[in-house]
Amino acid sequence: MEVRDVVCTVCGCCCDDLIVEIEDNHIKSARNACTLSTSKLMDHRERLESPMIREGGILRDASLEEALDRAAQILSEARYPLLWGWSLTCNEAVSIGVELAEVLGGVIDNNTSICHGPGLIGVHDIGISSSTLGEVKNRADLIVYWGSNPVHAHPRHMARYTVMSRGRFRRSRRERALIVVDVRRTDTARLADLFIQVKPNGDYELLSALRAAVRGEELEQEEVAGVPVAEIERMAELMIGCEFGALFYGVGLTMSRGKSRNIDAALSLVRDLNSRTKFTILPMRGHFNVTGANEVTTWLSGYPFGVDYSRGYPYYNPGDTTAIDILRRGECDAALVVASDPAAHFPAGITRRLMEIPIITLDPYRSATAEISEVVIPTAVLGVEAPGTIYRMDGVPLEAKRLVEPPEGVKTDVEILSSLLERVKILRG
Numbered sequence: 001m002e003v004r005d006v007v008c009t010v011c012g013c014c015c016d017d018l019i020v021e022i023e024d025n026h027i028k029s030a031r032n033a034c035t036l037s038t039s040k041l042m043d044h045r046e047r048l049e050s051p052m053i054r055e056g057g058i059l060r061d062a063s064l065e066e067a068l069d070r071a072a073q074i075l076s077e078a079r080y081p082l083l084w085g086w087s088l089t090c091n092e093a094v095s096i097g098v099e100l101a102e103v104l105g106g107v108i109d110n111n112t113s114i115c116h117g118p119g120l121i122g123v124h125d126i127g128i129s130s131s132t133l134g135e136v137k138n139r140a141d142l143i144v145y146w147g148s149n150p151v152h153a154h155p156r157h158m159a160r161y162t163v164m165s166r167g168r169f170r171r172s173r174r175e176r177a178l179i180v181v182d183v184r185r186t187d188t189a190r191l192a193d194l195f196i197q198v199k200p201n202g203d204y205e206l207l208s209a210l211r212a213a214v215r216g217e218e219l220e221q222e223e224v225a226g227v228p229v230a231e232i233e234r235m236a237e238l239m240i241g242c243e244f245g246a247l248f249y250g251v252g253l254t255m256s257r258g259k260s261r262n263i264d265a266a267l268s269l270v271r272d273l274n275s276r277t278k279f280t281i282l283p284m285r286g287h288f289n290v291t292g293a294n295e296v297t298t299w300l301s302g303y304p305f306g307v308d309y310s311r312g313y314p315y316y317n318p319g320d321t322t323a324i325d326i327l328r329r330g331e332c333d334a335a336l337v338v339a340s341d342p343a344a345h346f347p348a349g350i351t352r353r354l355m356e357i358p359i360i361t362l363d364p365y366r367s368a369t370a371e372i373s374e375v376v377i378p379t380a381v382l383g384v385e386a387p388g389t390i391y392r393m394d395g396v397p398l399e400a401k402r403l404v405e406p407p408e409g410v411k412t413d414v415e416i417l418s419s420l421l422e423r424v425k426i427l428r429g
Contacts, residue, residue: 008033053375071420080106080332081336107332183199203262203265214276335358358374383400
């Protein structure tokens with residue numbers, strides 16, 4: 001059986017043109033898929049086979065009902081639980097997670113707080129001149145990648161949406177220019193028409209100099225942030241001279257010194273450019289539904305991440321109500337981890353704090369976090385074994401399909417979270 005228009009659930013590109021061949025409930029091949037997508041669709045090693053509960057320091061197999069009862073007990077007894085992850089699951093699961101956080105009086109946070117959170121804070125400050133990836137594909141004649149390396153992080157981004165795509169008004173690579181700004185010559189930079197090598201943590205200075213050049217002001221220094229003024233002026237001329245430009249920024253900009261102030265400067269640069277030409281700016285979101293986690297959490301709470309319900313209403317203060325900060329202060333006394341592996345990605349000191357509290361992990365695969373959890377519940381793989389809605393990095397909603405049936409007894413995130421929420425409500429009265 002052939003299934004067309006399959007949505008990839010790996011990175012924020014969410015490519016929706018995959019063609020998958022299925023035989024006897026197994027995926028045999030996947031066309032139009034990058035290597036990352038092919039691996040997710042066809043390689044299911046390291047799967048969690050059954051629910052597990054820790055007893056005597058050792059994880060033992062358990063029934064789903066027993067695991068859910070234990071998880072509900074841990075969360076119900078917690079004074080200030082942390083609900084973390086949500087970027088690799090569907091919007092329907094995120095909405096249940098927000099309700100669960102409200103019932104528990106805990107904090108719900110997603111991966112945004114350790115990657116593109118400063119970008120959203122910058123949008124709070126400045127606003128954003130955004131567009132869909134389709135607009136970029138069809139109209140953009142200048143693409144800027146800043147602090148991002150899509151050749152490795154988003155393998156099909158350039159071919160589907162930017163310099164190598166075939167759009168309605170821009171038909172080939174010859175009709176587009178590519179500028180890459182990074183601290184080193186990446187594989188993406190090797191494809192660029194202009195590569196600007198900024199010194200580490202010099203992004204804010206460079207962006208400020210670019211804004212001055214775009215406004216026609218003279219730069220008196222010989223170089224800014226390690227970049228000769230002549231190159232800055234050349235880049236400014238290319239940006240002003242384009243018909244439609246798009247700036248894509250990655251965590252190289254959000255996580256370097258300055259963080260949200262870097263994004264403030266980038267957003268302001270695009271605003272300045274829009275007085276001279278047409279320009280748009282978009283973040284290069286990593287997880288396939290991290291945008292959806294932000295969107296759904298905002299619908300329901302008013303805030304995109306790090307939402308604290310301990311006061312009986314949603315409270316948002318990045319740097320205070322975000323996961324790393326709560327764990328650093330030793331405030332939370334239980335954690336529910338959904339489709340994430342914080343033990344492998346948080347700083348070592350924060351992971352040690354995480355190990356001090358009971359953890360409940362919902363994930364299709366074995367992980368470092370699962371190994372230190374009190375309760376582990378396997379879930380179906382979204383976009384392969386489970387359907388659901390997700391958001392592409394530009395905010396366009398897409399429907400992920402179920403291609404094959406999950407292993408016997410394995411439920412979806414939505415089913416497990418719904419059951420967990422019901423149990424918590426009963427225990428909390």
